[in-house]
Amino acid sequence: MRIRRLLLPLALAAALTAACGESGSSGTGGDSGGNEASGDACAPIAGDQLVVLEDDEDLQNADNVLPAVNAATAEANPALLPALDAVSAQLTTDDLIEMNAAVDVQRQSAEDVAAAWVEENGVTEGLEQGSGSIAIGGGNFSEPTILANIYADVLEAAGFDASVQATGNRELYLPALQRGEIQVHPEYLSTVTEFLEGDDENQVASNDVQATYEALQPLAEEAGLVFGEPAEAADQNAFAVTQAFADELGVSTLSELADACGDGSLVLGGPGECPTRPFCQPGLEDTYGLEFASFQEYDAGGPLTKAALQQGEISLGLVFSSDGALAQQD
Numbered sequence: 001m002r003i004r005r006l007l008l009p010l011a012l013a014a015a016l017t018a019a020c021g022e023s024g025s026s027g028t029g030g031d032s033g034g035n036e037a038s039g040d041a042c043a044p045i046a047g048d049q050l051v052v053l054e055d056d057e058d059l060q061n062a063d064n065v066l067p068a069v070n071a072a073t074a075e076a077n078p079a080l081l082p083a084l085d086a087v088s089a090q091l092t093t094d095d096l097i098e099m100n101a102a103v104d105v106q107r108q109s110a111e112d113v114a115a116a117w118v119e120e121n122g123v124t125e126g127l128e129q130g131s132g133s134i135a136i137g138g139g140n141f142s143e144p145t146i147l148a149n150i151y152a153d154v155l156e157a158a159g160f161d162a163s164v165q166a167t168g169n170r171e172l173y174l175p176a177l178q179r180g181e182i183q184v185h186p187e188y189l190s191t192v193t194e195f196l197e198g199d200d201e202n203q204v205a206s207n208d209v210q211a212t213y214e215a216l217q218p219l220a221e222e223a224g225l226v227f228g229e230p231a232e233a234a235d236q237n238a239f240a241v242t243q244a245f246a247d248e249l250g251v252s253t254l255s256e257l258a259d260a261c262g263d264g265s266l267v268l269g270g271p272g273e274c275p276t277r278p279f280c281q282p283g284l285e286d287t288y289g290l291e292f293a294s295f296q297e298y299d300a301g302g303p304l305t306k307a308a309l310q311q312g313e314i315s316l317g318l319v320f321s322s323d324g325a326l327a328q329q330d
Contacts, residue, residue, distance in 0.1 A: 042249065042261035046312030047242030049329050052321055054253040055238065058207035059287045060279055061190035063236035065091060066213075067151060067228040068187040070180050074226045079130030081228050083158040084184065087150055088231040090121045093322055096143060096233050101324030103142045110142065114149030124157035134160045137167035137177065137185035143235060143322060147186035155184075170195055178224045189213060189230050196223055237279055237301070238321040242309055254288050257316070264291040269314035271300040280318060 067084040074080055099117060102108045118124060134155055138148035148164045155162040165182060167173035174195070176182050189212055190205035196219040197204050204215045209230055220227055239254065246252065249260045257266075274280035275295050284290045296313060298304040301320040309317045319326070 040265045041263050042245075042257075042265045042315055044267055044309075044312040044315045045242055045245040045248055046310060047244035048310055049243035050240045050306060050309055050319070050326055051243050051246050051252075052238045052240050052319065052326060053246070053251065053257055053316075056253040056255050057287050059254070059283045060207060060237050061205045062207055062209040062212050062230075062234065063188040063190045064209055064230035064232070064234045065096070065147065066187055066189055066230040068174075068177060068185045068192065068220075069226050069228065070177055070183045071221075071224045071226050072180060073134070073183040077130050077132060077134075077160075079128040079158055080134070080155070080160070080184075081226065083127050083130075083154050083160075084151060084228045086123045086127060087154055088229045090123050091150075091231040091233040093233045093235075096235060096322035097324060097326050099146050099324075100143055100322060101327035103146060104324045105327070110138075110145040111149050114146050115153055118150055118153045118157075123154055127154070127158040129159040130155075131159050132161065134162045134184060135182045136162060136164050137173045137182040138164045139173070139186065140166070140168055142324075144186045148184075151184055151186065174223075174225075187227065188235060189216070190236070192216070192227075193219065196220065233322070235320055235322040238319050239284070239316050240306075240309060240319045240326070241316055242312075245315060254284070254290070258288045258290050261290065261315075264293055266290060266292050266316055267294050267296060267314045268292045268316050269296040269298050269305050269308045270318035272297045274318060 066088060067081075069081060069084070095117065099113045102113045103110050136148045136151050136155075138145040145164070152162040152164050167176065167182065167185065170192070173182065173185055177185050189209065193205040193212055193216045194203065196216070205212045213227075213230055216227060249257070251257045251260055268274070268281060268284070270280060276282070281292065281295060296308065298308055298317070301318055301323065305314075305317040306319065306325050308314045
């Protein structure tokens with residue numbers, strides 16, 4: 001899976017938890033304290049439908065989807081990158097949400113979901129033609145597997161003999177991509193930029209897509225990689241509420257939430273490191289001026305946090321922006 005800067009290594013996270021005293025274990029909704037609420041205007045409201053509040057002040061880094069390609073392969077096959085860029089030109093975050101829901105919730109196959117998206121969006125029309133075998137890495141969870149199959153279908157239409165291979169985490173698949181054992185892999189802009197840069201103290205990614213893409217170029221060249229154009233589609237840290245909560249307060253952005261919730265009654269939920277990480281609670285407080293009654297510890301955008309939102313245990317929860325659970329329910 002992608003590792004975001006929000007998350008600490010497990011051993012360090014455990015050490016921090018121990019140092020700070022006992023908190024609720026994941027799934028128990030442990031309260032880490034915080035200011036006492038002076039009201040209840042923004043207390044949790046249960047509901048099945050979840051919605052992401054727009055990050056209108058750009059707290060999060062830009063983790064847009066883009067194709068990573070072995071540089072030698074790209075140079076030898078000039079039709080390769082244009083075909084992959086045709087995917088980026090059409091792919092949206094809403095597409096990711098719907099496709100992830102189709103695989104994770106409706107249990108459709110990644111191959112079928114990818115094929116349907118390619119057909120519906122007409123991305124195979126007018127492609128420059130190439131040839132040769134291309135192995136595409138499919139990651140180790142649903143979304144990159146879907147993306148890899150989309151890439152494969154489009155490359156097949158462009159004349160290549162494309163196949164999808166299961167891969168592990170970034171520490172495994174990027175070296176394989178550099179060695180040419182696979183030739184293409186879906187990536188995420190800020191995450192791969194920071195991974196290649198390699199210095200946790202020197203952040204080069206930002207919320208600016210173009211600036212981050214430009215910062216990636218010399219890192220990619222040094223690594224023997226090239227990257228296609230970023231899509232509008234992004235899978236990054238986001239903050240969700242229930243639709244019932246959003247409707248009750250009339251909010252669709254984090255700034256509107258801050259305006260509506262000045263009484264300090266918000267309850268925030270997420271991974272144990274959220275209260276100390278700049279893209280989580282401190283970022284919400286510093287960027288938006290949000291005040292929280294308490295923090296409840298669950299997981300990082302996983303089923304425990306989403307269930308806590310739906311059951312009315314927390315007002316605001318950390319999720320990932322392309323999660324299939326965000327698909328609109330009938």
